[in-house]
Amino acid sequence: MSRTVIDIHILQTVPPSNLNRDDTGSPKTAVYGGQRRARVSSQAWKRATRTSFDALLDRADLGERTKRLGESLGGLIVGQAPDLAGVKIDLANKALTALGLAKPAKATKAAKNKADDGVTAAESEYLVFLSHHQLDAIAAHAIAAHRAGKDPDGKELKKLANQRHSVDIALFGRMLADLSDINVDAAVQVAHAISVHAVNNEFDYYTAVDDRKDDAKEQGAGMIGTVEFNSSTLYRYATLDVDRLNDNLGDPEATRRAIHAFVTVFAKSMPTGKQNTFANRTLPDAVIVRLRDTQPINFVGAYEEVVTYDSPTGRVREAAERLASYATSVETTYGEQPLAAWISRVGEHTAALDTLGDALPFADLVTAVADEAAARLGKEE
Structure with a gap:
């Protein structure tokens, strides 16, 4: 039987925010390429994805x-x-x-x-x-x-x-230590999102005024504190094993719907950390999807060397150019050309990505990915 793998690559710029906190309340970070990067854990984005299914799928399809x-x-x-x-x-x-x-x-x-x-x-x-x-x-x-x-x-x-x-169990799996015979192998793997550039966390010093102090002609804040944050252009990646998803669901049409839902909500969802404080919700600058019959390929190596703050073309433009160049180089070197590829992008600063696939509005991209992957189910090599 043929194998089908869907790779999803996303560039997304987020303003001052604290999407995913560590145990001290600081935005999570990671060192990559010798530089500290903003990081959003895979668990945080998987939960954001899973809780977003409610808007697209019936309760009966969920867990x-x-x-x-x-x-x-x-x-x-x-x-x-x-x-x-x-x-x-x-x-x-x-x-x-x-x-x-x-x-x-x-x-x-x-x-x-x-x-x-x-x-x-x-x-x-x-x-x-x-x-x-x-x-x-x-x-x-x-x-x-x-x-x-x-x-x-x-x-x-x-x-x-x-x-x-359910669709979410079929995608993200289930592991029960005491009942291993009903475990479900996940069809999706999600990478930790990291910034394409180095970051230094900053602090917002805030004050809250007691409304009754004006009446009493008192001075000073009723409360003071700090909130840690950063801003970043993130590289996000996830891969979906279509055959495992179909095995978990047992129905090609259910698999097609699950692919459609996952690609949609993974791209559009965002962890809710400190959203009321920062109103930081954005949509991706670019979504690139590649359909393969060999293995998943993460292109994070494009950013092993950081995009600098003084980049003359801007961070998103340089990130897009690096991603297009690196993806082409990897696939050419290893003979890993995708079976099909699509992109949805915003603005001229992401134009370099046009070399990576068919440019489509996002809704059309999602439909094309789901239909093409479902059509391959059951095909002989």
């Missing part, structure tokens, strides 16, 4: 990641069987214990969330990712077992938890 499984499952049980409202949490806890996601003792520990029936809702020891189809099926099994006077069947519950994966 829920939580430790509070008893609470979630209890709500579904009472939704399917209102007459079981008084025992919904007890039934949920029994199902989760049989499934192996909550130990019996877990349901009797000090309650963080008490149910209406007075029973403590079970929690798992770690975040668990289940599709809404899977949660609904587990709830239905718990109800049926209760009505039949039986305990939930752990083997059957495992089967239900490993069927009808």
Whole structure:
């Protein structure tokens, strides 16, 4: 069978911001090419992508990641069987214990969330990712077992938890240390975004005035503090294994929809860190997508040497020129020409990227990528 890989490369300029903080509240950074760069972790952008799916996909196509499984499952049980409202949490806890996601003792520990029936809702020891189809099926099994006077069947519950994966689980995977047989291999890999230039974090000194001080004719601020930030032109990269995604979803049309959704929201999403403070949300300067049948290729090497602040052509223009030159050089040297390539870009400063693919408006690019990748599913080499 043929292999299909989608590589997504993005240049995006972000004004003063703090998209992704470390444990001290500072914007995350990394040293690359001997220079400190702005960094946004892959986890931060994956979450931003996953939470953006709500605007494009139905609830049934998505999942829920939580430790509070008893609470979630209890709500579904009472939704399917209102007459079981008084025992919904007890039934949920029994199902989760049989499934192996909550130990019996877990349901009797000090309650963080008490149910209406007075029973403590079970929690798992770690975040668990289940599709809404899977949660609904587990709830239905718990109800049926209760009505039949039986305990939930752990083997059957495992089967239900490993069927009808949601789009987000199929893309980002699922890893359960205690239930490795229902793990899902991720179809997507996301790189840490880094700036194409060196950065030095800055500090915003702010004051907040107490409104009542004017009435009392008092002077001075009611509160003072600092917020750390930087601004950057980021290189972002993600790769999608179309065949693995199709294996996870089990349906070519669902795979096409998932590709369409992922390319759309990965490009347009942004982590929400300090957005109210900086109003920093932007869209990419350029999106480049390459369809391959060999292996993913990250072009971050174009920026091993930093783009300088005094670049005579501007940072974005130089970043685009470097990306076009480096991508062409790598693909020519290693014989890794893409099967198809598309670009969407903004302004003349990104014109150098026209050599990398067919220029299309973003909506048309997304459709072309999804259609071409789906058309290759099942083709023989």
